[in-house]
Amino acid sequence: MAALSPAELEARLRLHALPAIGPRRMSRLLEVFGSASAALSAPASAWRSLGLPAEAAEQRRSPSTRDSAASALAWLEQANHHLLCLHDSDYPALLAELTDAPPLLFVRGDPALLERPQIAMVGSRRASKPGLQSAEAFARCLAQSGFVVTSGLALGIDGAAHRGALAGGRTVAVLGTGLQCLYPQRHAGLADDIVAAGGALVSELPLDCPPQAANFPRRNRLISGLSLGVLVVEASPSSGSLITARLAAEQGREVWALPGSxxxxxxHGCHQLIREGAQLVESVAHILESLQGWQMPLASVEEVASATDHPLLALLRAAPASSESLALSSRQALPEVLAQLTELELDGLIAREGNLWLACR
Known part of the structure; x- marks a missing residue:
């Protein structure tokens, strides 16, 4: 699609600023009228004939709507700020497959990253220490394998996934707020790190949209929609992560879950997903094996899979252990054991908690 004229861009931003106009309604307006400019100038009766709320037709010419569009245009003038429009050549192809794909997508960072193969990682905001370690280790190994790790910038598993990915490659954070209303504020530094490392922050919401409970489940469809599959690391049965996993299944994406005690x-949420058909994974190798067409050059499936048969990993699957006890059990010198443990940790197969090593499950 050709680049939008300044007038059409401003018109789309005005439509986007209307609270009553969501993705489907905006797409419908563009389809019926041919452009946002034409939709804005159409009589109110034409809007009502489409089943749109009367207040939407009234608000489209309001000063607040114009101010919102002007603020967005000013934001777009800044470095590393982008707007992707549905049907544009640079709009992420996987996301465009959704029936409710966002007509506009605000991006801070590298928009080209959204076209690279992505693996989503989600989980509990109140994750356990082993859960956080597993998330970070899996994300690091996936990023080292060439995948972009996508998550929601939330506390807990999301944050650990972003940090792990930064240690091995790049990551995308999909927000449930506008990009000028970062939430949670505790992750403002992490958001800056993501952009500085060549990653991206993404939102379909108006830039000044504050945190609203209804927007976070809505955000989840973008996390799964951008990705080849979703890995749930740790979640209760009531967790929003299960919403993301079910959306992924509906979208035809892969769903993986890490089992636990x-x-x-x-x-319990992960176990529920596994009972419902999610793939049980104990290592990154299992994820790579299920994505045969997406093997990356930085870490082949064969290399990672061979590590799953490692004797030290077999011992750790039986029970967590210290480096010293592993040396005794395996009858190897401690320096050799330490070197092997480092390799297994880099592969995302084990994690350290205090003085104990444990298998990532």
Missing amino acids: IHHPGA
Whole structure:
């Protein structure tokens, strides 16, 4: 699609600023009238004939709507700020497949990253320490394997996934607020790190949209829609992460889940997903094996899969252990064991908690 004229861009931003106009309604307006400019100038009766709220037709010419569009245009003048429009050549192809794909997508950072193969990682905001370690280790290994790790910038598993990805490659954060209303504020520094490392922050919402409970489940469809599949690391049965996983399944994406202890409430959501058909994964190798067409040059499936048969990993699957006890059990010198443990950790197969090593499950 050709680049939008300044007038059409401003018109789309005005439509986008209307609270009553969501993705489907905006797409409908563009389809019926041919452009946002024509939709804005159409009589109110034409809007009502499409089943649109009367207040939407009234608000489209309001000063607040014009001010919102002007603010967005000023934001777009700044470095690293972008707007992607549905049907444009640079709009992410996987996301465009959704029936409710966002007509406008605000991006801070590298928009080209959204076209690269992505793996989404989601989970509990109140994750356990082993859960956070697993998320970080899996994300690092996936990023090292050439995938972009996508998550929601929330506390807990999301934050750990972004940090792990930054240690191995790039990551995308999909927000449930406008890009000028970052939430949670505790992750403002992490958001800056993501952009500085060549990643991206993404939102379909108006730039000044504050946190609203209804927008976070809506955001989840973008996390899964951008990705080849979704990995749920730790979640209770009531977690929003299960919404993301079910959306992924509806969108035809892969769904993976890490199992955990039956005594840990944070594992029950993952177990529920597995019972419903999600793939149980214990290592990054299992994810790579299920994506045969997306093997990356930085870490082949064969290399990672061979690590799953490692004798030290077999010992750690039986029970967490210290480096010293592993050296005794495996009858190897401690320096050799430490070197092997480092390799397994880099592959995302094990994690360290205090002086103990444990298998990532």
